Amino acid sequence: MSNPYIPYLTKVKSIVTENKVNDIKTIELEFKKEEEYKKFEYIPGQFAEISLIGKGECPIGIASSPTEEGTIKFTIKKMGTVTTGFHSSEIGDIIGVRGPCGNGWPVEDMKGKNIVVIGGGFAFSTLRSLVIYLLDEKHRKDYGDITVIYGNRDPGEVLYTDVLEEWKKRDDIKVVLTIDREAEGWTEEVGFVAPIVKKVAPSSDNAIAVVCGPPIMIKTTIAVMEELNWGPEQILNSLEARMKCGIGKCGRCNIGNKFICTDGPVFSLAELKELPDEY
Amino acid sequence: MENKILKKDQIGKLYNELVGEYKFYAPKNHKGNISFEQIEKPEDILLDYLNSKIPPKSVLFPKMEVLFEYTLDDKDVEITDRQDLDEKTLIFGIRPCDAYSFELFANFFSSHGNVKDEIYLKKKENTTLIGIGCNTPRTTCFCTSVNGNPFKKDDMDLFLTDLGDSYLVEGISDKGKSLIERLSWLSNAKEADLKKSEELAKKAEEAIVTKIDAKGAVKILETSFEHPIWDEISEACVGCGTCAYLCPTCTCFDVIDETDQYNKRGRRIRIWDTCQSCLYTKETSGHNPRNTKIQRCRNRIMHKFSYYPKNYDLLGCVGCGRCVYLCPVNNDLRVILNKINKIEKKEEKKAVV
Numbered sequence: 001m002s003n004p005y006i007p008y009l010t011k012v013k014s015i016v017t018e019n020k021v022n023d024i025k026t027i028e029l030e031f032k033k034e035e036e037y038k039k040f041e042y043i044p045g046q047f048a049e050i051s052l053i054g055k056g057e058c059p060i061g062i063a064s065s066p067t068e069e070g071t072i073k074f075t076i077k078k079m080g081t082v083t084t085g086f087h088s089s090e091i092g093d094i095i096g097v098r099g100p101c102g103n104g105w106p107v108e109d110m111k112g113k114n115i116v117v118i119g120g121g122f123a124f125s126t127l128r129s130l131v132i133y134l135l136d137e138k139h140r141k142d143y144g145d146i147t148v149i150y151g152n153r154d155p156g157e158v159l160y161t162d163v164l165e166e167w168k169k170r171d172d173i174k175v176v177l178t179i180d181r182e183a184e185g186w187t188e189e190v191g192f193v194a195p196i197v198k199k200v201a202p203s204s205d206n207a208i209a210v211v212c213g214p215p216i217m218i219k220t221t222i223a224v225m226e227e228l229n230w231g232p233e234q235i236l237n238s239l240e241a242r243m244k245c246g247i248g249k250c251g252r253c254n255i256g257n258k259f260i261c262t263d264g265p266v267f268s269l270a271e272l273k274e275l276p277d278e279y
Numbered sequence: 280m281e282n283k284i285l286k287k288d289q290i291g292k293l294y295n296e297l298v299g300e301y302k303f304y305a306p307k308n309h310k311g312n313i314s315f316e317q318i319e320k321p322e323d324i325l326l327d328y329l330n331s332k333i334p335p336k337s338v339l340f341p342k343m344e345v346l347f348e349y350t351l352d353d354k355d356v357e358i359t360d361r362q363d364l365d366e367k368t369l370i371f372g373i374r375p376c377d378a379y380s381f382e383l384f385a386n387f388f389s390s391h392g393n394v395k396d397e398i399y400l401k402k403k404e405n406t407t408l409i410g411i412g413c414n415t416p417r418t419t420c421f422c423t424s425v426n427g428n429p430f431k432k433d434d435m436d437l438f439l440t441d442l443g444d445s446y447l448v449e450g451i452s453d454k455g456k457s458l459i460e461r462l463s464w465l466s467n468a469k470e471a472d473l474k475k476s477e478e479l480a481k482k483a484e485e486a487i488v489t490k491i492d493a494k495g496a497v498k499i500l501e502t503s504f505e506h507p508i509w510d511e512i513s514e515a516c517v518g519c520g521t522c523a524y525l526c527p528t529c530t531c532f533d534v535i536d537e538t539d540q541y542n543k544r545g546r547r548i549r550i551w552d553t554c555q556s557c558l559y560t561k562e563t564s565g566h567n568p569r570n571t572k573i574q575r576c577r578n579r580i581m582h583k584f585s586y587y588p589k590n591y592d593l594l595g596c597v598g599c600g601r602c603v604y605l606c607p608v609n610n611d612l613r614v615i616l617n618k619i620n621k622i623e624k625k626e627e628k629k630a631v632v
Contacts, residue, residue: 003360004394005346005534005547053349053356054538054545080563094356242562244534248392250552251531252559254578255568256504257586262392276504278578279568 004247007051007096008036012089013071020156023078024122025087026063028071029095040100042066043107044129045238045266048099049246050074052085059243059261062100063125065132067139072097075125075159101246102265105130105210105236107139114144116202118221120151120193120213126238127212128160135173146173147202151193151217153180176200194220197228204230212238222269232270239265239279255279283448283465284472285439287326294321294371296462301369301407304338306331315370324371326441329417330599334527335370335377336384339402340551346398346534348546364401373410376422376597378434380527381408386591387530407454410435411446414479416487419600421613423484424491427598430480440476447476489613493584493594496619500585503622504577512615513576515608520553522602522612523579528595529553554578580615 010029018024031037042048044065051057058080064073078087089095105126115134119127127148134143148167152158158177167175178189178196189196193213202209209230211221218237225235241253241260248262256275258264267275285293294303298318305324307316314333318324348359385403388396413420413429422428432438436455439446447468450456459465523529533552538545552559555575561567569575587595596612603611 002397003347004397005549006358006360009356009358051536053358053547054351054536056536057534057547083563092354094354096356240562241568242560244532244549244552247394247396249388249394249396249530249532250534250549251554252552254582254586256581257589259391278574 005098005245007049007053007057007098008033008040010072010095010097012091012093012095015089015091018075018159023087024075024159025078026073026075026159027086027089027095028064028073029097030071031097032094037070040072040097042072042100043104044133045105045126046100046102047126047246047265048072048074048097048101049243050086051096051098052082052089053094053096055085056082057096057098057244058082059101059240059246061126061129061238061265063128065129065136067133067136075122075128077122098246101261103263105238105266107133110208111142112144112206114203114205114207115146116207116209117146117148117150118193118197118209118211118213119149120217120221121153121157122159123212123214123238124150124159127210128163130210131167131173132163135167135170140172144206147176147200148173149176149178149193149197149200149202151178151180151196151213155179155183155186192220193217194224197221198224201228204228204234208234208236210236210238232273233268235269236266237269237272239267241279282468282473283459283462284442284468285446285448285465287444287446289464290324290326291321292464293462294318294324297369301367303369303371304335305371315373318371326372329415330374330377330413330601332525332601332605334380334525334599334601335373336380336527336529338368338370339381339399339406340384340530340532343548343550344398346547346549348544350544351538352543361398364398365405368402368406369409370406371409373408373435374413374599375410375429375431375434376420376427376599377527378408378410379427379431380597380599381406382434383528383593383595383597384530386593387587390591407437407458408435409437409439409455411439411441412476412480413483414441416483417600417604419489419603419613420487420598421489421491421600422598423487424489425493425594425596425598429483429487440479442472442475442479445472447472491613491616492620493596493616496584496616497588497594499619499622500581501589503619504581506622508618508622509573509577512580512610512618513573515610516555516572516576517608518555518557518572518575519607520555521605521607522610523553523555524551525601525605527597527599527601528583531559554582580612580619584616584619 009032013030014028016026047061060074063075243253244250253260304315313331315335350357388399436452438449450459531552532549560569583595
């Protein structure tokens with residue numbers, strides 16, 4: 001028998017502060033046992049229940065891509081008891097990881113398609129995972145054009161600046177960065193995500209879009225995409241909810257008869273339209 | 280296999296014979312409430328009761344349960360798994376509705392998602408149920424409306440019928456049959472005992488007068504999520520959660536770390552939780568997908584009569600009636616279901632007129 005509530009034990013390998021106000025950090029974890037890392041096979045868009053043993057556990061999207069072998073990464077915003085605990089952790093600290101949980105981005109079904117990745121703010125973590133996966137030399141040939149549109153309040157909030165720089169240097173991906181209002185030194189787009197999407201006008205032909213961000217951004221962006229002839233089955237979202245178990249048992253993350261933790265977190269807009277508006 | 284007779288004054292003998300091998304649970308008067316408790320002396324076993332206030336789900340899914348224990352070193356953590364899941368448990372005196380609820384529990388804990396709740400399932404595998412038919416169902420019982428019956432035997436290992444001074448003992452599962460073989464001192468049942476048991480079963484079924492069209496409600500609920508009826512249904516509710524805590528099919532739980540900072544050790548536990556609590560779905564950001572009482576009441580009913588049937592083709596209710604007679608504001612599930620069943624009829628009328 002294996003107790004599904006026992007986490008794998010990992011050690012903090014590195015900690016990166018991602019934003020100027022210092023409430024978002026990316027923590028890189030190294031599994032204590034190599035064989036457990038091998039068992040932790042994941043795809044972009046999945047999440048894990050990570051815990052500070054003694055304080056508690058919470059569900060966090062996996063920010064690293066399975067193609068970045070050796071470690072896993074989580075980008076964590078300081079919010080409650082457990083996430084504040086993560087922010088105080090130091091290199092070498094023990095962190096529990098259970099998972100991977102959830103369905104993840106449908107990277108198999110996305111093969112042969114043009115991919116549009118639209119993110120707002122801190123919700124970019126599993127999008128980072130997805131784009132790194134798509135750009136990996138083993139996978140890049142399986143996908144068509146890749147467009148990334150990533151918006152933030154101000155330049156200090158832009159996550160993953162190192163990988164964004166790498167992507168901008170490549171000619172097989174289009175990266176559009178935007179911030180809400182003009183700021184000194186900012187040379188890219190200015191404006192909310194929705195109008196920028198309208199301006200970039202990604203084609204819906206043979207394409208899949210993944211949209212992650214705050215609810216208002218998703219709402220306005222989807223309205224623009226519908227104008228641009230995107231169908232509801234072409235638009236994917238990743239949902240969040242309060243969760244305890246991450247494995248479809250504790251009950252609280254249901255929307256109608258679906259659980260976000262096991263049936264999601266990724267749902268197409270077409271699927272969401274079939275579910276009650278309770279998320 | 281022949282049916283047997285267990286005299287009521289032989290309960291002590293049965294207990295003494297099995298208690299070494301099993302953790303022996305039976306209904307007991309516990310601080311004024313009847314609940315299934317681990318029995319230390321056979322005199323404590325309550326034989327004359329309608330049903331327990333606290334459902335026997337608490338035996339395999341206790342109010343508080345340790346998931347694992349841990350010790351915290353300065354820079355390390357050691358985790359200790361549960362060691363007690365191979366112990367054998369026997370539940371004596373369980374009612375058919377509650378025995379059926381164990382099947383629903385096991386179904387849910389093994390089917391949603393690809394990870395099974397091995398803690399529950401292992402315990403269930405090691406559990407033997409000696410159940411009793413309900414000669415006198417409560418007025419609030421409605422098991423016959425939700426695929427149950429006061430003499431439903433198939434979820435038990437051994438099935439007893441109270442014949443007055445003795446019990447008729449029927450072996451149902453292989454586990455139960457081999458238990459009968461072991462209890463070689465049980466006397467053989469006579470033809471008259473079987474006849475009496477059949478009569479009692481018939482009488483009990485007739486005694487349940489509540490008839491609810493649960494299947495009809497399932498169908499109507501498919502299209503009633505936005506219906507104003509939820510306003511009415513939730514109006515009296517005080518959100519205490521009794522209906523869910525004491526429901527034999529409610530499986531929801533919270534997970535908490537309990538740490539003894541001085542001794543640097545602790546345990547991660549799960550405790551019963553309820554979708555009737557406003558904190559249940561409240562996220563750290565402050566956002567709450569089910570912020571109102573209407574949404575929370577609706578979720579409980581929809582879960583049992585719409586979501587559960589949609590996912591597993593089974594009703595999420597066993598008709599025990601606990602939520603009916605224990606609700607402090609008398610928000611009666613039977614009335615709620617009847618109201619739901621009238622939704623369509625009203626509309627049909629409209630359509631005709």
